[in-house]
Amino acid sequence: MTRPFVHPYIPNTAPESRAAMLAAVGATSVDEFYVDVPADLRLDRPLDLPEPLTAELDLERHVGGLLSRNVSTRTRLSFLGAGTYHHHVPAVVDEIINRSEFLTAYAGEPYEDHGRFQALFEYQSLMAELLAMDVVNVPTYDGYQATATGLAMAGRMTGRRRVLVASDVLPAKASKVHDFVRGHLDLEIVPTIGGTADAAAVASLLADDVAAVWVETPSATGAVEARLRELADAAHAVGAVLVVGTDPIGYGVLVPPAEHGADIVCGDIQSLGLHQWFGGAHGGFIAVHDDPRFIMEMPSRLFGLATTDVPGEYGFGDVAYDRTSFAHREEGKEWVGTAAALWGIAAGVYLTLMGPEGMRELGEVLLARTEYARRALAAIPGVELGDDALHLREFTVDLGGTGRTAGDVVRDLRLVGIEPGVPLDERTLLVCVTEMTSQRDIDRLAESLAAAVGASPAASDLAGADVPAASDPAPTLEEQSA
Structure with a gap:
């Protein structure tokens, strides 16, 4: 008789443990838990996994080997972006969020508060100032979820289903948002023109069944939307909501979407003091005006000033608690979800350290270095820019005229230590630069790309060009290695 397999890492695979669990919930088999999952989505075979390593030293060696395959942007010159960015993280940020009173702040708990509530209140206040909004949530799981929630809020407020997607959206983000809202919203993509929204096309599709116009700025290709006010006015004329997905990193110099008529502004805070960490620490923000119609649709926690049992004294705690799923349970409009409170504290520390002047300088550096990189790569024969829009941090280049594919270029430049x-x-090819990318780094990319496509950059096109230095300029790879 074959003995049942018991996995050494998963105790509930033991037959007696499994039987006890099934008995406790009144189920006859594990299959009963998957009855709602369509048969064509189920895997009718065991997972293709290696044999478990029972000795600790063997397991440690195996996992160490897997981890060693990761390559850090500390050791390789990186121009990768697409949702996770290599920005400078001041040492103070890591020092503070590693303190014991903050490190376990999963959702702003527990009850013996040692400043968590106030720290998150300060984060919300700083974000509101940066975004020119009034109310900002405690960070939710990530920017993808925050955007999906923003659209869901618009659907609930208007009672409509159609959402016009006016910008180029990261495929991963579009997929996540679609999965989140597909039960009650229909996403309709409106092709962009010149890298940004085709405002005329959007206006022609607006009707009284449109819940929201969804705009991403910067877009998936880094294009900054120039016609937000026009889009906002057109959406509002039919009773629709303008939802803007964005990255807050540039609003020390760019005009915030709220000042162009945006109703809901949402996105990710990874750029604000969070490391890349091989995929990133992510947290989603949702920002609205001081309007109860919007505030009461926000599912996430909000921390604000609250009265205490002592007359005349105030503290920090949940506000508008009765709108959350904590209060309504299964009757809630949307669940509170996984909070990323620790990352909110990190972003709050980052914004405090930077201040308005620091954010302004950072925005100027990002715009200037992005434009320098665009010119440097466009000077290579056969390489063309994807569009003529204003770009922040990211942009695309068309390699069609070089005779090489984007995959060829990536493979060749990886051999010389560059992720292009x-x-x-x-x-x-989608290229990203940040304040961590020096002018010499951009020049090295241009030279290496020119070599990879068998061309020489037209140096005269860049004669006299320069970019401002960040207050704490990033070292080049050569300097890091010295």
């Missing part, structure tokens, strides 16, 4: 960008298709 993310291939979007055979001829298009």
